[in-house]
Amino acid sequence: MSDASVYPEPNNTFKHSKRNVLSIIVDNEPGILARIVGLFSGRGYNIEALNVTVVDIKENLSRITLETIGEQKVIDQIIAHLEKLVPVHSAINLADLHESYEAEISLIKINYENEDQNLKTLALADIYRTRTVTKKEGIVIYEISGTSERVNKFLDDLNGINGIKVEIVRSGPIGLGI
Amino acid sequence: MNNSEELNGAQIVLEALKEQEVDTIFGYPGGAVLPIYDAIFGQNFLKHVLVRQEAGAVHAAEGYARSSGQVGVLLVTSGPGATNVVTGLTDALMDSIPIVCITGQVPTHLIGTDAFQECDTTGITRPCTKYNYLVKDVSKLSEVIHEAFEIARSGRPGPVLIDIPKNVQLAKSFYKPRKEISFRPHRIKSGSIDISKEFIENLISHVKKSTKPVLYVGGGCLNSGPKASEELRKFAELTNIPVTTTLHGLGCYPGNGKLSIGMLGMHGTYEANLTMHDCDLMINVGARFDDRITGRLDAFSPDSVKFHFDIDKSSINKNVNVDFSTNTDIAYALSAINDYISSNNIEFNHNQISNWWNQINEWKSTDCLKYEQGEETIKPQHAISRLNELTKNKNTIVTTEVGQHQMWAAQYFQFNKPNSWITSGGLGTMGFGMPAAIGAQMANPEALVIDIAGEASFLMNIQEIATAVQYKLPIKIFILNNEYMGMVRQWQELMHGSRYSESYVNALPDFVKLAESFHAVGLRAKNVSELDETINEMLNIDRPVIADIWVDKKENVFPMIPSGAAHNEMLLSKYDEEKPENQEKGKVLV
Numbered sequence: 001m002s003d004a005s006v007y008p009e010p011n012n013t014f015k016h017s018k019r020n021v022l023s024i025i026v027d028n029e030p031g032i033l034a035r036i037v038g039l040f041s042g043r044g045y046n047i048e049a050l051n052v053t054v055v056d057i058k059e060n061l062s063r064i065t066l067e068t069i070g071e072q073k074v075i076d077q078i079i080a081h082l083e084k085l086v087p088v089h090s091a092i093n094l095a096d097l098h099e100s101y102e103a104e105i106s107l108i109k110i111n112y113e114n115e116d117q118n119l120k121t122l123a124l125a126d127i128y129r130t131r132t133v134t135k136k137e138g139i140v141i142y143e144i145s146g147t148s149e150r151v152n153k154f155l156d157d158l159n160g161i162n163g164i165k166v167e168i169v170r171s172g173p174i175g176l177g178i
Numbered sequence: 179m180n181n182s183e184e185l186n187g188a189q190i191v192l193e194a195l196k197e198q199e200v201d202t203i204f205g206y207p208g209g210a211v212l213p214i215y216d217a218i219f220g221q222n223f224l225k226h227v228l229v230r231q232e233a234g235a236v237h238a239a240e241g242y243a244r245s246s247g248q249v250g251v252l253l254v255t256s257g258p259g260a261t262n263v264v265t266g267l268t269d270a271l272m273d274s275i276p277i278v279c280i281t282g283q284v285p286t287h288l289i290g291t292d293a294f295q296e297c298d299t300t301g302i303t304r305p306c307t308k309y310n311y312l313v314k315d316v317s318k319l320s321e322v323i324h325e326a327f328e329i330a331r332s333g334r335p336g337p338v339l340i341d342i343p344k345n346v347q348l349a350k351s352f353y354k355p356r357k358e359i360s361f362r363p364h365r366i367k368s369g370s371i372d373i374s375k376e377f378i379e380n381l382i383s384h385v386k387k388s389t390k391p392v393l394y395v396g397g398g399c400l401n402s403g404p405k406a407s408e409e410l411r412k413f414a415e416l417t418n419i420p421v422t423t424t425l426h427g428l429g430c431y432p433g434n435g436k437l438s439i440g441m442l443g444m445h446g447t448y449e450a451n452l453t454m455h456d457c458d459l460m461i462n463v464g465a466r467f468d469d470r471i472t473g474r475l476d477a478f479s480p481d482s483v484k485f486h487f488d489i490d491k492s493s494i495n496k497n498v499n500v501d502f503s504t505n506t507d508i509a510y511a512l513s514a515i516n517d518y519i520s521s522n523n524i525e526f527n528h529n530q531i532s533n534w535w536n537q538i539n540e541w542k543s544t545d546c547l548k549y550e551q552g553e554e555t556i557k558p559q560h561a562i563s564r565l566n567e568l569t570k571n572k573n574t575i576v577t578t579e580v581g582q583h584q585m586w587a588a589q590y591f592q593f594n595k596p597n598s599w600i601t602s603g604g605l606g607t608m609g610f611g612m613p614a615a616i617g618a619q620m621a622n623p624e625a626l627v628i629d630i631a632g633e634a635s636f637l638m639n640i641q642e643i644a645t646a647v648q649y650k651l652p653i654k655i656f657i658l659n660n661e662y663m664g665m666v667r668q669w670q671e672l673m674h675g676s677r678y679s680e681s682y683v684n685a686l687p688d689f690v691k692l693a694e695s696f697h698a699v700g701l702r703a704k705n706v707s708e709l710d711e712t713i714n715e716m717l718n719i720d721r722p723v724i725a726d727i728w729v730d731k732k733e734n735v736f737p738m739i740p741s742g743a744a745h746n747e748m749l750l751s752k753y754d755e756e757k758p759e760n761q762e763k764g765k766v767l768v
Contacts, residue, residue: 027365030312031300038305073495080492086309086329089364 007044019048020075021067021094021102021173027087028054028062036064036088039081045070049104049148049172061089065174067148094175102175105145110158111138111165120161128154148173187316187347188213191280194323196223197356200251202242202620203227204235208255209295210282213347215253227620227649230641232259234613236266237639239277241617243270244600245575245625247403249330250277250617256284257295260341261302265607267337268306272604273426274401276335278326279307285345286314299341308336316346320354325361333367334490335401369489369507377504378518381461384483385526388459390534391419394442394471397426397603398464398488400596402508407596409512410463411435416519418528420538422450424465425603429593439538443471444739445585448546448750449538451737454479455745456537462486464508467497468604469767477744487511546737546750547589554705558583558658558729561709562590562630565656568713572626574598575618579611579635582664583657585735587630609638612655616642619651626654626717633659633726634683643696646722654716655724660731661686668734673741673765689726698722741767 026032033052040047049067054060068075075093082091094100108130112118121140125132128150130142144154151170158166185193191214195203204227207215218226229235232254239250254263260281270277284293300312309329311322319342326338385391393414399406407430414421414437421431422442431438440447442454451473454460460482465471472478475497484500486493487508494503504511518524551560562583576591577600578584584601593599600618602610611629619627629636636657646653666681693700699719703712709727716725739748742765 031304031310034301035304042305077492077496080494084333084367084490084492086365086367 007046018072018095019067019069021065021100021175022075022079022082022091023094023175023177024064024066024082024091025055025089026062026064026085027089028060029087032062032085032087033064035085036066036082039078040068043074043078045074045078049170051172051174065172067173092177094177097177100175100177102147102173103145104148104151104171104173105143106151106168106170107133107141107143108155108158109139109141109167112140113138113163117161117164121158121164124154124157124161128157130154182352184350185353186213186217186350187319187342188217190316190319190351190353191323191342191347192217192221192224193353194320195251198249198324198327200249201225203251203253204229204238204242204617205253206230206232206235206255206259208257208259208282210256210284210344211253211259211280211347212282213344214280214282214342225620226253227616227645229613229616229645231639232262233266233609234616234639234642234645236263236270236277236279237607237610237613238617238620238642238645239279240266240270240273240275240610241577241600241614242621243275243277243617244614245597245618246621247597248276248621249327250275251280252277253280255282255295256299257297259295260297260299264302264306265605267303267339269602269605269607269610270337271306271308273602274335274397275337276330277337278323278330279337279339281339281341282347283312283341283343286343287345289343299339303339306337307339310339310341312341312343313346314343316349316351319346319351321359324356324359325365328361328366333369334398334493370505371507371510373504373506373511373514375518377502378515380502381485381515382519382524384459384485385417385419385461388483389530390457391417391459391461391531392453392457393419393421393431393461393463394424394454394465395421395427395430395463396424396465398466398490399427399430399508400464402464402489404596406464406509406512407431409509409516412516413512413519416516417526418531418535419461420453420535422446422453424468424471425588425601427465428588428599429596432594433592434594439542441588443468444473444741445589445735445737446471446739447542447589448544448737448748449541451739451745451748452541453538457482460484462488462500463512464488466490466493469497470603472497473739473747474742474744477746479745544750551706555730556703556706556709556727558586558660558733559590560706561656561658561727561729562586564709565628565630565713566591568710568717569626569628572717573622573624574626574628575600575615575622577601577611577614577618577627577629579629579631579638580606580608581632581635581666582660582668582733582735583630583632583635585665586658589735591630608635610635612636612646612653613639613642615653615655616646616649616651619646619653620649627651628654628656631655631657632664633657633661633686633689634663637683637687640692643693643698643722643724647697651722652720653722655722656716657689657724657726658729659686659689659726660729660733662731664733665735671734672738689724693722693724696722698724700724700726702726702728704728741765
């Protein structure tokens with residue numbers, strides 16, 4: 001067991017599980033997020049990423065995108081339960097679709113101490129075609145978007161630069177099916 | 179009511195209840211609902227039943243709903259009033275009972291300040307209701323109430339809660355009649371009323387091929403209304419398929435009908451469980467493959483093609499994978515199937531399943547519900563059998579508490595029509611039966627309402643006897659008193675080496691004196707010779723009666739599929755030497 005949590009580590013719990021990105025259209029009303037999150041927490045399932053934003057002001061609709069790891073059967077059950085919730089218009093698992101596209105956006109703040117670190121960081125930022133949000137003496141903030149995998153890779157590579165301090169915020173994946 | 183007249187929130191609540199044709203409400207007043215109670219004071223269409231604790235109100239509303247097919251309604255105050263109904267709401271959610279619960283809340287400007295009797299009612303009840311509301315704007319109140327009723331009764335029915343802050347109850351607005359409200363379709367999740375011709379033809383062709391079919395019927399058939407039971411009966415008789423019912427399905431097909439093979443599951447009949455295990459075609463009508471039914475999942479009916487009728491999509495393939503399913507409302511689906519059969523002159527060859535019936539009759543001949551009634555101590559099974567016999571020609575509704583007595587009631591009382599049996603199946607709530615009987619009696623003033631109880635469960639909501647007395651509800655509490663939490667003791671005996679940890683109910687009250695102190699009638703039967711006389715006396719008294727029936731303290735419920743065992747590994751009696759192999763595994767199950 002990890003020291004950071006009283007729960008078993010997800011990797012041990014879900015040996016045969018796959019990553020799922022659920023996309024849910026809901027009425028934008030108080031409590032809707034709690035209803036949805038409750039379906040996961042009540043089963044002891046973790047949500048890896050979550051994104052909620054109003055997407056239709058006229059109809060007052062929000063789209064919730066969430067990433068979770070779980071067995072197919074349980075995820076199918078959760079989708080059936082999501083569809084039962086009164087404020088839910090639709091719920092789909094992007095992983096089940098024949099064709100779907102996803103992206104996420106991330107801001108990454110880097111504190112560096114010397115020119116060598118700066119150059120290495122710059123080179124990586126260039127390879128990954130990040131956008132520089134701001135740059136000051138010893139600090140730079142990059143914006144990177146793309147699949148979660150791409151963001152992960154960039155972060156992995158940054159890890160290889162000794163001595164820099166990295167602070168990360170990620171939107172989590174969002175996606176659409178065709 | 180003049181539409182142009184402004185009303186306060188409390189009056190709007192009453193107006194909406196009136197339009198929903200609610201005539202009975204169960205409740206308990208308190209600070210945060212005083213405006214609604216004030217509105218109740220000045221009207222005469224709504225009868226308020228004052229319970230003695232809010233748990234009683236919610237179970238009474240459940241009993242009312244189950245016995246009448248209408249939405250049950252209750253009204254409680256904020257804070258403890260709301261938290262006291264949580265168990266009942268969960269019970270109604272598990273057993274798909276339509277109720278609307280109105281709770282008072284502290285005024286909106288005090289929400290979140292730890293105000294007196296404040297709690298996060300919508301937060302607490304979110305997972306135990308089908309839906310809930312916190313109404314902060316009085317102009318939305320009419321719409322919310324009408325939508326709440328629609329949600330409670332549509333699709334798979336369930337509990338809906340409306341939390342109304344006190345200032346909203348006093349704020350003014352116009353009442354909006356139901357006809358002026360258009361519900362947004364995605365919010366009312368009704369079942370489909372369409373069933374494909376392919377599904378019907380497929381089902382019929384499977385029935386025609388099958389040599390070992392079974393109909394497995396659950397509470398969904400009840401919730402679909404009386405027509406569903408009629409159509410079920412018609413379909414069963416056309417095809418001659420044996421019918422087994424779940425605990426909640428009892429009465430959907432008459433217990434005395436020739437195709438009935440009794441209840442299935444953990445304490446179901448030998449024939450029903452073996453029929454389920456050996457069948458080649460299973461037609462599940464409104465049941466949800468509950469763990470009490472299936473036993474060990476990997477050994478559940480291994481060789482059958484499975485059809486599943488369930489209005490709730492999330493019940494399909496939840497526990498057991500099925501081959502074909504429909505979410506069509508059962509009454510509609512079965513009547514479409516029956517119509518198809520008659521309009522196409524389809525006939526079923528009953529001979530094809532005569533060997534199957536021979537086999538079932540052979541299983542039946544083990545007489546798995548037999549018991550030996552001696553000359554002294556009353557066997558609990560005998561008490562129920564006699565109660566059944568002596569109430570045969572009456573319009574009887576039976577409610578129960580939870581435990582051994584509940585299973586004996588299911589086994590030994592015969593239910594021949596739907597809505598005459600009200601029990602807490604999914605949640606298994608001790609203390610359910612008496613308040614449920616109060617609700618059932620309110621909805622059915624002419625009926626004989628009996629709560630078959632255990633002494634331990636009965637004590638959990640005993641305060642409600644005062645409610646029955648106050649409203650002159652002649653409910654009968656028939657206690658099978660064995661001085662134990664019998665089902666707990668039975669499991670301790672079977673699974674925990676007879677170590678009866680805390681299952682003896684010490685210091686029991688004298689139930690006869692207790693009844694008298696509540697101004698009800700108390701009766702007692704200590705041995706077999708007194709039983710019939712006590713039952714008859716109870717039936718002849720037109721007042722609430724507590725009948726304390728002293729039964730064998732050591733009797734267990736059989737047959738039994740122990741947890742973790744399969745249908746064909748059931749124990750027929752305590753003399754049954756065949757202990758299932760998986761007993762240790764079963765210990766961790768509930």
